[in-house]
Amino acid sequence: MSETQNRLICLIPHYNNPDALVRSLASIGPDEQCDVLVVDDGSARAPIAEAPARAAFRAQGVLRFLYLPQNRGIEHALNSGLNWILARGYTRVARLDCGDTNRPDRFARQMAFLDKHPDVALVGGAASMIDPQTRAEQFVLRHPTDHAAIVRTMRRNSAFIHPAVMFNADALATTGLYPLDAPAAEDYALFWQFVRHFQTANLPEVVIDYELDPGSISHSKRDTQLRSRLQLQWRHRAGGGLAAYAGMLRTLAILLLPYRLIFKLKARLRNKAQP
Known part of the structure; x- marks a missing residue:
């Protein structure tokens, strides 16, 4: 690691969404000590505009871009980024997606938590799920904070919000990178490896605003994701x-129902649960 390099780097995949990238970069506060790697997954229709992106980035670190020659999907983009990161000796990796935005001091809070709990290899947090047009909050998604409850939740679905996580880079030597055999559920697959081999946690507070648009999720992608989830639940059913079987039945039921109906039901239930 060079003298000027931060311990932390934030990995952001990009594909044809430069305006959202600028919004995400601008949300990283000026006091945050982190570098950022943006991996462009072969954007052709709307490539990255580097000047606005650099102007938006105010953190105490360096913004870098990695351009892939062709679009191969988010799993390949993320793994290309992780290989780049591992070759340069960063100790922590945070995630953020284009359009999603950090709450103040998110990285500092997660870094402090991992420093205080050296047995924990990955920490997430809660997210405010917002409408991408109005920016209005639709509901807050929270997951269990302690490892035992996280493992129980993983039987049903991911216990982490992907763009809200931070993890120790050296843990990847044990977990491996994002698996390529779980289309549209690469995060769930990787998180299973973390909970199998390490202690994990979630911060109880909201750490990101997450753009959630039910109209943007295609039926084919949703089915692919659910089928991958079911495969992973079966793979990790032991113990x-x-x-474990209740989780698989839940996934099958969701697979048979329209996404918009599931989205409305979840939002209604979570809104009722808000204090």
Whole structure:
């Protein structure tokens, strides 16, 4: 690691969405000590505009771009970024997606948590799910904060919000990179490896604003994601007892229902649960 390099780097994949990238970069506060790597996954229709991106980035670090020659999907983009990061000796990796935005001091809070809890290899947090047009909050998504409850939740679905996580880079030597055999559920697959081999946690507070647009998720992608989830639940069923099979039945039920209906039901239930 060079003398000027931060311990932390934020990995942001990009594909034909330069305005959202600028919004995400601008949300990283000026006091945050982090570098950022943006991996462009072969954008042709709307490539990155580097000047606005650099102007938006105000953190105490360096913004870098990695351009892939062709579009191969987010799993390949993320793994290309991780290989770049591992070759340069960063100790922590945070995630953020184009359009999603950090809450103040998000990175500092997660860094402090991992420093205080050296047994924890990955930490996430809660997210405010917002309408991408109005920026209005639709509901807050929270996951369990302690490892035992996280493992139980993983039987049903991911216990982490992907762009809200931060993890130790050296843990990847054990977990491996994002698996390529779980289309549209690469994050769930990687998180299973973390909970199997390490302690994990979630911060109880909201750390990001997450753009959630039910109209943007295609039916084909949703089906692919659910089928991948079901495969992963079956793969990790050992030791889960009835909860493992209940999780698989839940995924099958969701697969049979329209996404918009599921989205509305979840939003209604979570809004009722808000204090």
